[in-house]
Structure formats: C-alpha cells, structure tokens
Amino acid sequence: MSHAGLRMSTNEKEFIVAAIREEQRIDGRTPFDYRRLQIKFLKEDGSVEVQLGQTRVLAVVKGEITQPYPDRGNEGSLAIFTEFSPMGDPAFEPGRPSEMAVELGRIIDRGLRESRAVDTESLCILSGRSVWSIRVDIHILDNYGNLVDAANLAALAALLSYRRPECTVGGDDGQQIIVHPPEVREPVGLIIHHLPIAVTFAFFGDGNFQVLDPNLKEEEVMGGRITITINSQGEICAVQKGGGVGVSASEVMRCLRIAAAKAQSMTETLKKAVEIHEIERAQRKIRRHPNLQNQIDTASSVPNPIKKIEVEMEETSEDIEPKQALDTERGIKDLSMSDSSRMKSTETEVAETLTEKPSRAGGRDLFAGGESAWGDDVKLTPLKGSPGTRSTLFPLDSDALVEFDVAARAVLRGGVSSQRMSSKLVSEPLQRQISDQIAAAAVYANQTSPLISEDARPLGPIFPRVGDMDSTEESDAALETKSVSQPEGTPVNFYFSGKKKPKKRGGSGRQD
C-alpha cells in the first residue's frame, strides 16, 4: 500500500481504460451503477454520515440567529463549508482549501442555495432585524472517489433531519425574541422544497466513454468529468463541467437523461432513510407506562422496524384513551373544545402526535420526558443574537395570578365552558391570554382533588420560567408543588360584572 497518496503503475492505468472501453469496471460494476450507499443519522439532529462505497462524508447542520443582509431583510441565510482534513486522503494538505475543495463547496452551494431548495423566508424571525442563519459543515472522512455526490447527499440528509429551536416574538414592545428550549417546545424542521441530487460522470478516451460514480482509481485516470445537479422532477439545478476532455453535446444529453433517472431513485432512497430516522426519533422520545412497555416488548420482536412502530401506536392509542390524563396530552387550545368533539379527535391526535411530535403522553406520572437530544451542554445564549434580540423571561405577575384563581374557581363551580366565558366581556388582545390561562385552570381544576373549598385560597400557580402557557407539564408541576397566598380583597369580579373596564396589564402581554 502506498502511503504518500495513490501510486498507480502504467499497467493499472492502461487496464482501467481498456476495461471501460469494453464497458467493464475494475470493481465489477456496470458503467452506470452507483456504489453501495449507506446513510447513517447520528445522535444529534442534523448530523449525518454518508458512505458511498468506501468514500465517507460527514455533514453537520447548525443554526444561529443573526442579522440579515441589508438587501434581504426578510430572508435567512444558508452557507456551506467544507473540510478536507488529511485524515481523508494523504494528498489533502492542511491549511488553505485546495482547488478541488473549493469546487466541491461551490457545486453543493449552487445546488442547494441558489436553487432555493431550502426556504429562506421561513427563517426570518423579525424582518430586518433577526433571521436564522443555517450553516452546513461537510467533513471528508475518507476519500475513495466521487466526493461531490456523497457530500451532496450528506448535506441534504443533514438538512432534512436538522431541527431548530422554535422561537416566538414577544416582550413589552413585541420586538423581543424568545427562543424556546427543546424541552418546552419541540424544535421545528427546515422547509425544503425539493431535493437536488448531484450525479457525477467521468469521461475516458476521447470523451465517448462515460461512467457514473467514479472511484479513486478511475478518477486518477479519467479525462474529464461532469456533475449534474438535478431533482426528482427532472429539473436541472446546476451543471458543472470544469476542464478536461471535450465532450459532444449528444453525450452530454445522454448523461442528463441518465442523471434524471438516477436522481429519482436516489431521492427515494434518501426519503426512505429520513422517514425511518424520524420514526426512530419519535420512538426514542416517548417513555411509556410500565404496563404498556410489556405489550410493546412482545410486539417489538417483529423484525420490520416500521411495522413494529405501527403496532405500538395502535396499542398506545387504545390504552391512553380512557385515561383521564388525556387533557394534558394535547395542546391547551384543544381543551376549549366541547367534550364530545374531544373524544372523537383523540385517536387521530394521538396517532398524529406520536408520529410527528413526541407526545406528552399521559399525565405526569406517565411521561417524565425522555432523554433530551440536545444534551446537557446546550446553552441557549449562543442562540441569541445581538443584545437587542435577547429573549426575556416573563415576570411573575400578580394580576395573572388573580385571574388564574378566578378562572379556576369558576371552572370548578360551574363547569363553564372556557370559551364562552372568555368571549363575553373581555377585549380582543387579552382574550387569547385569558383563554389560555383558563384552559390551564381547567387542567388544574381537573387534576386536583375536588375538595377545594371556596373560601380557602387555592394553590396559586408559579408560572413557568419562560412564559409559555402551552406547556402543560410546567403548569402541572407548578400547580401541585407551590402555593402562594394572597389577600382576599383583590379585584375578583373582573369576569362577571362587565362594568369594570379590562385592566391594563404590563409586562406579561404577548404579541398577537
């Protein structure tokens, strides 16, 4: 084995060309065969390792909140970086990127960014002020030919599996950005319109012999190459032919047709791999009740992973349904629905939440949260942009406390539908807040024992640190552990009299 790059004898070089003239390749492939492809999703969202034959590439996607470009105030940005460390090939030198490295980065950049495969407008948080800036780092782990195709696939798979934290705009002036940690709100994926697949051909002889997916030895001998970035709808995103032997137009057309077919099958493979990964990820986040676990264990002996997951979903939906803890499983907004519609939508919602989001399954005793995929060392401070966009915490508000108590008591007393209550008297901007809080109160009311006397001050809530009332776990935890006592005489008739004007509230308003 040579240690200083590839050493090829003239015997080998002549043989490779002679074989290709006879439509044979040294590893036994036909001229238009891809090598074996393996896509491996790593533990962190947005990290993927792709193996194409012996070529291995790692892609990692990260997101950061930054200021947008001045002429594109409402668009986020996407940037591709490549790393050609000497680990991948003795011929790679550390330091300045070689011509090949720059070319590879440029081809992938053109295919992904300039074809608008990734939707950048959805990355905008505050127009002109804050946007998400997505960065894709591609590391070459092992070079055995055709880095472009492998790196492009890795970048695509990484973008498909990446999840960025969800953020909302709020604060006093409606200009502050709150970045929600993954435990509070499920991170959200990028919007990707289409999948541009890079397909590389190598030319031999006078350009009249082409092979697909050249390996390292074939690359050493080839006369020229062409990379076609095309998606499964047959739309050509980019074509790169840099130097090398001249090729006739009909040969190029032939390559384009073959590339279109290959892109379709490659897209299928990629989508399937991503789907399997999604299911595995959702599965990992659900922690099941011990009784359920037994049933699932018996089911998990089924070899096909996808089938297994379907079986589990059916089981859990049946089991969770009768439990009272249904309320906490869905979003708060659903609680304002009437009871009948509640039950109907249960099954679909359970299935939905199990497939698409991790379900906050069951009550607090059923779900204690799985392992956070973000790990302990994730700090939210890097996610914040300039000082002007720092997220704020909701201050504890006595008004909020009062209203919550009132609402809780009202629900307990009369079982009043929360929606009716809120729509009557309260002005629009406050309505949503109140309905949210009432919904939380309903949860609280249903959760705690019915022995609450009206005179005794019920347990006051301690609002979660990040002002997010949608997180039922937080409210549940808060409600049952802390108690706050307040004097009786605070204004109480807010909801029922209609004579008093709605109070102006400072500090905890949320922008609509």
Next chain:
Amino acid sequence: MKVEGTDDGAVAAAGVGPTGVSPFVSKVLAPGDIVLDLNSTNKVLRVGSGLRQDGDSILATKAGKLRFQKQSNKYWVEGSQKRYIPNVEDTVVGIMVDRRSEMFILDIGGPAFGSLPILAFEGATRRNIPNLQIGAAVYARVVNAHRDSDPELSCTDAAGKSAGFGPLKGGFIFDCSTGLARGLLSKPTPPVLEVLGKSLSFEIAVGLNGRVWVNAPKVATIITVSNAIQNAEFLSPTQQHIMVKKLLEDSQ
C-alpha cells in the same frame, strides 16, 4: 526438567521444550511477549522480523504468529497489516518512480523507496540496460533491508538467473494486506486460487508488500480474479469455494 508455563509472559519459568525450540511456535503473540530464554539453548539463532533481543531473552515487537524454520534456525513473527516493512529475501512488486545514473528507484510500499541497481538483471551489461519507464511495474527481490537504510532490490536470484523477476507487462495490479499476500503464496494453494484456476486461465505475481499483479487474455477474467482474491481474505476455505463459484456464475 521442564516447568509448565502458566501464561505467555512467564516464558522464563516455562523454559523451552525438549528440543530447545520455543514453545510458542505457531501461537499468537502480542508485542512484549517473551518468546525464548537464551540461557536455555546454546544454539545459534537467527532473529527475524518482529522479534528483538533484550538481554537474555527474545521479545516480540509485532502482533502475529511465531514461526520457526529448522534449516536456518530462524524465528520470526508473521502478522497481517497494510503497511509493508521490507525484509530480506521478500519478493515484492515495485513501481518505478525515478531513474538515477546507477539505479532505478522503486516504490515498494514501505517507509522508504527501494533502489534497484541497473545491472541487477540477468544478462545486463553496461551496453544493454533494461529500458524501464516511470510507472513500470517490476517484480524484484529484497537483498538488503536494514532498519536504518533504504532497502536494496535485485531482479535476479542468488545465482544470477532471472527466475521470474523483472518488469511486468500489461495486466492489472491491486493492493491487499500483507497477510493475504502471504496466504496466496503459502502451501497448500489457497482454495480461491484453486477454484479460479480450474475454470479460468490467468497468471499472477504476488508481492509480499501487499501488491498482486494479475494478467489474463480477457479483461473480464482479470476483473473476476482480482475481485475474487480481494474478497477471499477473511473467508474460510468453504466460503471461498462458494464465493468463487458465485462470481464465476455471475460473470458468465
């Protein structure tokens, strides 16, 4: 009186077998294992690759199996790796990288390039120098391979005859591990070569530096043979049979 050894490290206590040979022949050793205690034998030994003398004992420095040859009283350790370390009397496939006035410089895959004197061919004289180009493949023998100097090669055997050495024309060269190369040269013939030889006609030159040269009249044959050999490294004999049969069927 022979004391039974308890573990590999306690050779000194184990002593040697009745014939004075190390009890670890054909056993797997790790670096640092003591192979032989020199006090217990008064014969003259030859210490080969992978072994080192440390005072009164001989230690293994490589991982592999211990081998012993009675005729020359030589011990050495055989391991399989991708990096080749030149040893005397190895036959290697080299690729020419440079031409000096008195010698050809060949890449034999080791830490240093080997030098092949221009007269080290059968029937070579000053007037009649073999015409080798850069990139040519040469089958040669290692004459001198000291740890601290560049290896020297020769294209003749000890008697000055060519014996198959010299430039290799045509064909294809592929890389493999040193263990596989040794396996291909061992007796009995490995099953992969046997089965291939029954249905195909080809010739190979195996370099102990992990390079194998294959030649055959048809391109398809060369491809089949090279892939079959590369696949056969970790297969048992039966598996090799099956693998080769399948390859031959597919290529038909």
